[in-house]
Amino acid sequence: MSTISKDRLRLWLRLLKATRSVESALRENLRQEFQTTLPRFDVMAALSRHGQGLKMSELSNVLKVSNGNVTGIVERLVEDGHVLREKVPGDRRASRVRLTPDGEAEFARQAEAHEGWIDEIFAAVSPEAAQGMSEALDAVARQLEDKENAQ
Amino acid sequence: MSTISKDRLRLWLRLLKATRSVESALRENLRQEFQTTLPRFDVMAALSRHGQGLKMSELSNVLKVSNGNVTGIVERLVEDGHVLREKVPGDRRASRVRLTPDGEAEFARQAEAHEGWIDEIFAAVSPEAAQGMSEALDAVARQLEDKENAQ
């Protein structure tokens, strides 16, 4: 294989390593400061951006995870009282999931801390580097979308 | 919070999304073409880079995952015949893990395909964008290392 393909491989490995490190730091912070997990946070973040709630299938679409996965996480969030399930009028298969007032309040605290953590971690990234990274990520995302749609 | 911190948050969310998409594509390819998983591939890649083998603790260090995690994955790779465990002379607690000849051959095939997949996915990333991304990732990694060491 060519040198350029080795470079791409190296870039991917660095990308992977950095992302995992950030995720790992967030995971630990969420656990220690809020006794919660990254998947729970992700679900609540999605619901927070959609105040009117999301159906299970919409949720798994937004988060890019499997259907069965969301079932379990929402189940636990309901037990915690952070989330509730409503019936969807006119479709007895579906259910809509929303944050409870309690869940909104809790998520607001978590989101603020989360933004602070990210701010610190990315503080040393220059605007130029951020710009380059954005472009690169776009190119990658586009490539994968195209392939997805081609299937 | 400031605009700049929102920008950083946005950058992180894009980074996360792109990484997950790539991982998801790799996972699917590995499953369909080699009936294996990403964690197994990661372990074999680490062992391939260290021909003389790695101790369990070294392996979990390199991969940045927990000890118990590696135990399970190696167990399954041993069952597959791709990996073997040797005794470490002079230390009856430790064991050294290595690829079998069979494992080396299998990994060679997987690695070649893997490089091709990455090559495609990252094809549209310009050298400038790649450069910017590298810098950004370095900055992030450094920040996290510093914090790690400060604890």
Added chain:
DNA sequence: GTATGAAACTTTAAGCTTGAAGATTTTAGC
């Protein structure tokens, strides 16, 4: 040499994740 603590590893409990199979309900074609 013996106790104490550290190191290497495994086990366990809980939760996350996926793909596939199953149950129920809705939609569309006839």
Added chain:
DNA sequence: GCTAAAATCTTCAAGCTTAAAGTTTCATAC
């Protein structure tokens, strides 16, 4: 209306992941 296909969701089996607790072995200090 009836049937077949599709959609929505849950359940299941297998595997991944972590933190914490446990086991065995080694190193150190006395």
